[in-house]
Amino acid sequence: MSFKVSVQPAGREFTVEPGQTILDAALASGMILPYSCRNGTCSTCRGRVVSGSYDAGPAPARILEADDLARGYTLLCQARPTSDVVIEAEEVRMSGDIVVRKMPVRVQALTPLAADVMEVTLQLPSAEAFRFQPGQYLEFLFKDGRRRSYSMACAQAVDHRVQLHVRHMPGGAFTDRVFGRGDEPLKARDILRIEGPLGSFFLRADDRPIIFLASGTGFAPIKAIIEGMLGRGDRRAAVLYWGGRRPADLYQAELASGWRARLPGFRFVPVVSDALPEDGWAGRTGWVHQAVMTDFPDLSGHQVYACGAPPMVEAARHDFVHQRGLSPQAFHADAFTSEADRAEVQA
Numbered sequence: 115m116s117f118k119v120s121v122q123p124a125g126r127e128f129t130v131e132p133g134q135t136i137l138d139a140a141l142a143s144g145m146i147l148p149y150s151c152r153n154g155t156c157s158t159c160r161g162r163v164v165s166g167s168y169d170a171g172p173a174p175a176r177i178l179e180a181d182d183l184a185r186g187y188t189l190l191c192q193a194r195p196t197s198d199v200v201i202e203a204e205e206v207r208m209s210g211d212i213v214v215r216k217m218p219v220r221v222q223a224l225t226p227l228a229a230d231v232m233e234v235t236l237q238l239p240s241a242e243a244f245r246f247q248p249g250q251y252l253e254f255l256f257k258d259g260r261r262r263s264y265s266m267a268c269a270q271a272v273d274h275r276v277q278l279h280v281r282h283m284p285g286g287a288f289t290d291r292v293f294g295r296g297d298e299p300l301k302a303r304d305i306l307r308i309e310g311p312l313g314s315f316f317l318r319a320d321d322r323p324i325i326f327l328a329s330g331t332g333f334a335p336i337k338a339i340i341e342g343m344l345g346r347g348d349r350r351a352a353v354l355y356w357g358g359r360r361p362a363d364l365y366q367a368e369l370a371s372g373w374r375a376r377l378p379g380f381r382f383v384p385v386v387s388d389a390l391p392e393d394g395w396a397g398r399t400g401w402v403h404q405a406v407m408t409d410f411p412d413l414s415g416h417q418v419y420a421c422g423a424p425p426m427v428e429a430a431r432h433d434f435v436h437q438r439g440l441s442p443q444a445f446h447a448d449a450f451t452s453e454a455d456r457a458e459v460q461a
């Protein structure tokens with residue numbers, strides 16, 4: 115049986131067919147709700163069910179807080195209605211010329227950025243432009259049905275090329291290939307298949323000052339967003355906090371430092387959690403979201419864009435909203451979920 119979903123405050127409606135999730139039905143209807151992983155591991159699709167009944171699946175109880183669950187919040191990529199429902203969720207407005215497509219791509223170059231981070235440059239088909247919002251991601255589609263998501267680390271496809279930042283996860287089937295391990299190491303000229311652009315992580319039109327928060331390769335989509343700002347001559351005040359365990363994890367810190375000269379309202383704050391004496395680190399230490407908490411007693415007038423490991427993103431969302439007065443609607447996130455994260459949620 116199909117059910118109707120009404121979305122507040124947008125005042126839009128769509129129909130969910132049997133077996134569909136609310137998010138899938140929204141996207142199929144042409145309405146974009148916030149999403150990232152689509153498999154119940156990141157919480158980007160968090161929304162509130164105001165009325166009606168639904169099957170939430172097991173994921174929300176694992177990653178949402180008890181008080182949010184009690185207030186009707188759930189994961190819209192997992193929720194299947196069992197009656198007509200009314201939900202509260204942000205409608206994401208995207209340029210109409212952005213079309214999600216599947217296409218073959220050729221590996222153009224593999225460039226090490228750090229011992230465990232590879233820049234992968236993909237050559238896209240030249241017949242059609244690949245348009246995306248800086249901050250969005252693509253998915254590799256593998257023959258066995260698995261998919262792997264990576265954000266574009268560039269603001270646009272120049273010469274039909276995009277760059278991704280791939281961190282090596284030892285034992286991870288795809289990243290082992292990227293780092294030359296296994297039976298089928300990835301090399302220039304190899305052909306892969308992708309779908310994209312995907313996701314709702316991009317800069318919203320607004321004039322509030324921005325806090326960018328990145329851990330590890332969560333830097334990639336934020337780099338894309340900031341380079342988009344550079345391209346437009348955007349003068350919004352923005353601070354980038356980028357955290358890693360060791361200084362080497364901030365693999366393009368010099369590039370980020372250089373943005374200040376071109377963006378008058380920009381600052382870069384590198385944060386390292388586990389520096390060793392031989393690193394000679396004299397900068398900020400600790401957890402990256404805690405550095406923001408220390409520097410900003412009040413975030414009520416800010417927008418935050420956070421990307422990185424799910425625990426960092428969730429800690430930031432919770433602490434910024436509950437302890438620093440950030441509007442929940444002003445927190446935009448993309449959580450990088452690994453195969454291990456997915457396995458844990460689906461177990």
Ligand code: FES
Nearest residue numbers: 150152157159191
């Ligand atoms: Fe639903 Fe990630 S998009 S949990």
